[in-house]
Amino acid sequence: MALPANFLDELRARTPIAGVIGRSVKLTRSGRDTKGCCPFHGEKTPSFYVYDDHFHCFGCGEHGDVITFVMKTTGAGFMEAVESLAQEAGLEVPKASPQAAQAEQRRAGISEVLEAAGKIFQRFLHEPQGKSALDYLRGRGLSEETIRRFGLGWSGEGRGVLAAALRGQGIKPEQLIEAGLMKQGEHGPVDMFFSRVMFPITDRRGNVISFGGRIMGDGQPKYVNGPETPVFSKRRSLYGLHLARDAVRKGAQLIVVEGYIDVIALAQGGFGGAVAPLGTALTEEHLAEVWRLSPEPVICFDGDAAGRRAALKTVDLALTALAPDRSLKFLNLPEKDDPDSLIRREGPAAFKARLDGARPISAALYDMLAEGGGRATPEARAAFRQRLIEVANRIPDKNLASEYRSMLLERFFAERRVKPGAPKKPAVFARGSAPPDAGEANFRRGRLMLVTLLSHPALINDVDEAFARVALPPAYAKIRDALHEFAAGAKSLDTEGLFAHLSLLGLAEEARLIEALAAEDHRPDPDASLAEAAEKWWSWYILMDFSVEMLRAQRDELEQFWKAHQDDAGAWERLIKYNELLRQALAGEYGSAEN
Incomplete structure (x- = not known):
C-alpha cells in the first residue's frame, strides 16, 4: 500500500536526518549544515552534505531523504526502513485497510x-x-x-x-x-x-x-x-515556511514574526527567511519546525505590550527544550512598530542592523523576567531571585542550566553594584604581602572559597548571596551551583551528603581535583570550627577587588530596611555584621565577625 503523505512528512519531521546519518558518518558543522566523507564512495575530502531534510554528495551524486539513506546503507526495503524509523520516532505505521x-x-x-x-x-x-x-x-x-x-x-x-x-x-x-x-x-x-x-x-x-x-x-x-481539516493543523503550520526553507538554505536568517504581511514585507526587503504562526502563540511543534531549519532563529514580535507578552510566552515554552546546539535570539522593536512598518519606514539596511543586534535568549531572559516586577524590599528581591533559579532549572541540559543560573544570578547581584562611571576601589591585599596579578589572585581566592564550602557545607546558606557575585570559571561555577542546589534541598548540610549529591551530578571527581589544586595555596584544617571556617572564608571574600562596593551596597540596603522595620532584631544584627565587614575591607584586615 502507498503510505499517506502526511504520515511520511511527520516521520521525516520527527527524525532528524543528521542524527541518523551521524551514527555511521562522522559529520562536522559547515555553516548551517553538516558535511562528512561520503559513505557511498571512497573519498578523503568531504563532499557529502547533510541539510535539514535531505543529503547530497557532490562527488558521486547520491541524494535522498532519511528513509532513502537507511535503505541504501542497510539494504532494507522501503517499508522495513519506514518501520524502523517509525519505531524510533514513536509513530505507528498506518495499516493497509x-x-x-x-x-x-x-x-x-x-x-x-x-x-x-x-x-x-x-x-x-x-x-x-x-x-x-x-x-x-x-x-x-x-x-x-x-x-x-x-x-x-x-x-x-x-x-x-x-x-x-x-x-x-x-x-x-x-x-x-x-x-x-x-x-x-x-x-x-x-x-x-x-x-x-x-x-x-x-x-x-x-x-x-x-x-x-x-x-x-x-x-x-x-x-x-481556515478551520482544522485532515490536511491543516494551526499548531503545526507556519505561514511562509516553504519559501523560508529555501532562503535559509541559501544563508538567510530565520525570523519568526507575528503576521502574514510581516512575512511578505520582510521577504520583499531581502529577508526571505521569515515565518509566522497562524493567529496562535508559538507551539512546541512550531519551535521544533524552526529549529530543524536553524539552531538559533530570531523571534521578532511587535513592539507593543501584546508582542512582549508573546515573546515571554515563547521563552517560557522554549526553556524546556533549550540545548547547547539549540537556542533563540530576540529582536525588540520600537513601541507600536511591527516588522512591516519598520522596514517601510527605515529601509532594509536599517532593519539588517537591528537584526544583527538581536540578543540571544541568555541576554534577553533577565530583562523579560524583571519587567514590571518590583524589587524594592529584601522579600521582593528574594522572591525574584528564587524565580530566576527556578527558570534556569527548567532547562533539561544540566550543564546549560548551570550556566544560566550563574548568568542570571550575576545579573541579579550586578544590579546592586555602584553605578557605571563611579571610581573603582583598588584591590586590597593582606598586610605585608606583595600585590599579585589581580585576575590570578581573584581566581585563586575564589577556588579557596569554594573548597572551604566543600569541607563546611553548613556555611553555604550564610555566604550564598555574596558568593554568587564572585566571578568563577565555568567548571568552578558548576560546582557552586551544585552547592546551592544541595543546600536548598538537603535536610542535613554535611560533607558526606554533599559529595553524594555531587556524585549524582557527575561532579565529585571535579570537586576533588579543585581541592587538590587549592591545597597548593592553603590546606584547610579538618578540625577547624564552623566559626573559624567562616572567618577564613570572609577573609578571602574581603580581599576580592569588587567586595568593597558589594558590601557597601548590601550595608546601605540593610540600613534602609532596618529603618523601616526597627523591631526586626535579625535585621539589626545583619546590619552590624555588614558594617563590621565593610570596616575590615576598607582597612584590609581579616575579619572576625560571626556569620
Missing part, C-alpha cells in the same frame, strides 16, 4: 480543491471585482512580483462565487466544506471567506493546505484562518 485508503484519497481530494481555489482567488484579484484588494496590497508597498510569488488573491464579494467558479471543474459545495472553504449555514452552504484578501497557507513542500483572509474595511475579525 480500506479505511486508510479512503482517508488518503480524501486528503488528496482536499488538496486538489485547495489548489483549484487558490487559482480562482488569484484570478479574482486581477479582475475588476478585486481592484480594491489589489490597491490595498500595492498601498502596502508590495510589488507585482511579490504578490505573485506569495499567491495572494481575492475571495470575491458575492456569496457563492467560489462554488460557482469551481462548478465547471466538477467541485461540489460539500467538497468545499470539507476543505474549509465553506461552512454549513441554516439555509445551506455559505462562504468561509467573504470580501477578504486571501493568503494561501502551504506546507513545507509548497502544497496549499488552507487559507487566511484579511477583511477589507473595518469589519471584525480582521483576519480569519
